[in-house]
């Protein structure tokens with residue numbers, strides 16, 4: 001499984017990509033890696049060995065944006081030792097701050113915005129011909145995401161179905177750095193998936209900022225219908241999607257959890273706040289009650305559904321009472337996991353014009369309380385799996401212990417288990433014996449049929 005292509009390659013043919021942020025960025029990094037592979041470049045795991053260094057950046061909050069600058073500084077120092085190295089900054093910070101990056105860091109050869117990722121080969125070839133620095137940040141209303149050469153044999157893969165976002169949640173920079181929402185045609189999506197499956201992929205995750213608002217530009221197909229089409233492709237053994245916006249979660253999508261067996265028992269449904277007043281200020285277009293109704297409907301459709309979420313604390317004007325309501329919703333839903341963040345003011349957004357009323361200490365205090373509560377809930381949710389047998393998609397060995405195999409259950413829980421190296425890249429029944437805070441521990445049962453689970 002483990003690739004080590006750099007062994008036979010010289011520096012001139014190696015690329016290192018450092019990725020920050022969301023799955024969309026991971027997808028873009030994979031896309032750049034795939035496109036460059038056509039030109040003979042292989043990925044390398046150590047930046048000092050590479051001929052091309054790409055920093056794929058995230059601007060969702062202030063912290064990851066700051067990281068961009070420290071990373072550029074680090075790679076600029078590497079480039080001093082090896083002046084032929086090509087240094088590229090791509091992604092959301094690149095989109096937003098291209099001129100500033102070029103001015104501040106003369107070592108940067110190109111800045112590539114979110115709609116220009118597909119141009120990576122052309123840009124590298126221009127730099128090789130001595131042109132630069134290149135600024136490629138043009139934005140189009142209908143950004144195409146073409147298929148690209150994929151790494152073969154990856155057991156699990158992302159397939160982008162929509163790009164951009166039209167929701168304009170008042171705190172969020174995404175619509176400004178990724179542009180208007182556009183959907184790929186179902187034909188292209190299905191072709192991508194058929195190719196992946198033929199190459200050995202068993203699990204497909206459909207990806208978009210808001211997958212529920214998918215609409216096939218040619219056939220008008222909507223998201224639940226797309227899910228059905230994809231589930232019908234022979235060889236797709238597991239199907240996932242992310243991210244869903246609660247306001248667009250239709251009854252038809254809810255009932256997909258009843259109808260489609262291969263749809264995994266997990267949904268990521270960002271709550272953001274448990275106070276309807278704050279939700280309105282956030283421009284989320286649902287109330288706390290509506291969110292809770294959706295959760296009930298989902299759990300009626302699939303009783304064991306794992307639910308994870310995103311929550312922001314300290315949004316401008318969030319009172320102690322608002323925060324208390326968020327904790328209350330958490331008690332009611334009992335999320336399997338939550339990504340939680342302190343509000344971070346972002347340029348261009350509506351919330352940036354509001355007074356940041358919650359000071360930094362108070363934001364930290366609220367975040368700690370929320371995270372402690374979530375830790376309890378996650379452990380309780382994980383314990384429900386002990387003494388059951390779960391199908392695990394084994395993806396590799398544990399970082400902590402290379403003797404231990406690791407993978408994910410249908411509930412999207414990390415499962416570390418005693419198994420064989422041959423299990424990697426397969427779906428395998430695992431008896432769960434212990435629940436930890438962030439994972440489950442188990443033992444592979446090699447003679448157990450997955451069908452009986």
Ligand code: 5AD
Nearest residue numbers: 171172270310311341342343344346
């Ligand atoms: N401040 C804090 N968190 C944010 N998120 C998005 N924008 C901000 C912001 N300005 C969070 C939301 C979103 C997740 C990807 O990041 O919770 O769902």
Ligand code: SF4
Nearest residue numbers: 165167168169172174
């Ligand atoms: Fe940002 Fe809201 Fe779009 Fe999600 S739905 S990307 S939070 S604007």
